[in-house]
Amino acid sequence: MQTVWEQRYARRVGRIQGSAIRELLKVTELPGAISLAGGLPAAEIFPVEKIAAVTQRILEEHGQQALQYGMTEGYTPLRELLAQRLEQDGLNVSADNILITSGSQQGLDLLGKIMIDAGDYLLVESPTYLGALQACNAYEPEYVAVRSDEEGIVTDELEPALQKNPKFIYALPNFQNPTGVTFTLERRRKLVEMASRYEVPIIEDDPYSQLRFEGEALPSLLTLENERQQERGTPYQGNVIQLNTFSKVLTPGLRLGWVVAPTHVIRKLVLAKQGTDLHTATFNQMIAYELAHEGFLEEHLPLIRQTYRERRDAMLAALEEFFPDNVHWTRPQGGMFLWLTLPEGIDTAQLLGEALEYRIAFVPGASFHPCGGGANTIRLSFSNATPELIEEAIRRLGRLLHTRMLRA
């Protein structure tokens, strides 16, 4: 029997869909299950004792402030610190260009709220981060997708998409979720240049750049756009907005992210955030500030990088050993994910049902494709399980694939 509420849902409810990932998290609580599905950091290397120590200090020294309502913009010392770090990279920004958010997921929601009218086109990579699609879907956009390959978004195919005048481009240039792919410098320059030419702004989502364990870091889209404007003698206009987060370099459970944007956009985001959750917990912001301020993040990052490198290596080795020759995968130099492409005709959503019987979970790739396709792809996370469990999971999955292909 319907409640009066159910008869009255807003139209957009049809667009607000669940994530296969979240449902899977439940299945993987079974004993013996190994999940390569969720994008969970390695909890056993969370700096729990360090966090406990600064938490005590904050409550002793600033308890009332930490537990009182705070400014919507965020905790000022944290905003100033984040701005200083960007300034060191040559960007002309101040704390007024920073908004603290409840995870970078909230940055996506707030940008959706202030930018998207129903029916607007958004230009995204395909595949792209499912959570970005979920955040934006509530504002009823249409998507125009541009294919990615192992060098990132295929800039040679951008032009027709830009001609649709999308509201913005959403891009994940480092160790992309879901593919693990990093845009080459050439593709980055081309993307920034073309976006500027078509006057289409870019949202650069950058949760993983600090998780590089191999190869050279590349300049962000934000940095490249800034350099371009300086060369042309135009002032920084902020055509690129950057989203970032403490979830991957500290812990996700604090729910802390930030947006770097032109001051005018920050003011609109602040108003939107006021109506959305008033502000992000000051307590949590002060913890992150203390740790960042005293240089702890830089001390801690090598451990995260080393851990994830070992796990990626374990996954690559196991894939090599146990998987059929006709499956292909990416070889990310950082981040948390790699991407499998199976032979055409294999439906990985269906495969997941069988894998769960082997107590292995992964995310079928189709849902990362906003305009369809990708039914034969899979996202695997290498950040959360130990090398031993990763090897065991890939072994079981490999057995399933071999059996399956014999049947076919």
Add this chain to the structure above:
Amino acid sequence: MQTVWEQRYARRVGRIQGSAIRELLKVTELPGAISLAGGLPAAEIFPVEKIAAVTQRILEEHGQQALQYGMTEGYTPLRELLAQRLEQDGLNVSADNILITSGSQQGLDLLGKIMIDAGDYLLVESPTYLGALQACNAYEPEYVAVRSDEEGIVTDELEPALQKNPKFIYALPNFQNPTGVTFTLERRRKLVEMASRYEVPIIEDDPYSQLRFEGEALPSLLTLENERQQERGTPYQGNVIQLNTFSKVLTPGLRLGWVVAPTHVIRKLVLAKQGTDLHTATFNQMIAYELAHEGFLEEHLPLIRQTYRERRDAMLAALEEFFPDNVHWTRPQGGMFLWLTLPEGIDTAQLLGEALEYRIAFVPGASFHPCGGGANTIRLSFSNATPELIEEAIRRLGRLLHTRMLRA
């Protein structure tokens, strides 16, 4: 010079307006300033040491879980505990009827997101909570307002508003923000009965009911609707959704609230919350759970109630002593606010400018009126300043009012 972002804002940006309150918080950082503006709890009675103790325990015993990603629905033990407490009040609910939110402000945003289409009517009291208007405005509703008096929403004037078929009724029956008024039992019954007859659901916002320091507690709208349905032999359908928060009974800086709703609505809210901020910080939820579970909130509430009673008494006494006879005010039995009505023709927004020269801040009442009016009203908060500062603030304000009325 406009950035490309500014040229591309969504239509709804025009509806997302700032709160006078937040801007005022900045002014009140001046030395010697006394603010009766913001709805801030008394920070000096925050249980900082108690929170420090449970925080240490949580990090020692469950550090990895507290700092990892969690379920969108919220921390299960906390949801179960909140459901049990409602069951003790006779409601037939389980953890599946509870969603943990990032403050009850987020509950408003998420309900707006799943319920409001542009142009929908919402039925609200006038005046009503400004933050609710800010949350809903992003979804572009129209408002139909029903007047309140000292007994709450004037139910005799509900009928024409209900005939406009509003999407829902938003009501704050206990110590309302901004007026401090509590609905009488008769008005509560009438509201619930008429809403049911017109099949218009109710969102009951209930942050302050635990802050009663005088008089008898009255049943919530949720309880009354539940009783009505049991009498009629119909199953609980959840025509009333309730929003609640830890901000006023513990501390606001943790940003923790919850929604009580039919399971079907909770599922939609969960999907909306996934896209909005993934989940509320597990760490913060575990702190609230530990304190609620061990009965600390019940131990702590008498101190909050006693503190606010003293401050309300100080404010009422000072108003009596220092204010002109033609100013009227409410006498709340709990909560954090009281409401002044000045003679017609006095614009309190203009008065605020003069009051700030006296270093006193308050919130002019007009912004709480979604359909206009109330230019001669003021919201005063008695929760945050000490009795001595309240007396001093009211003395200064009284002097300003006397001077002003002599001039007039």
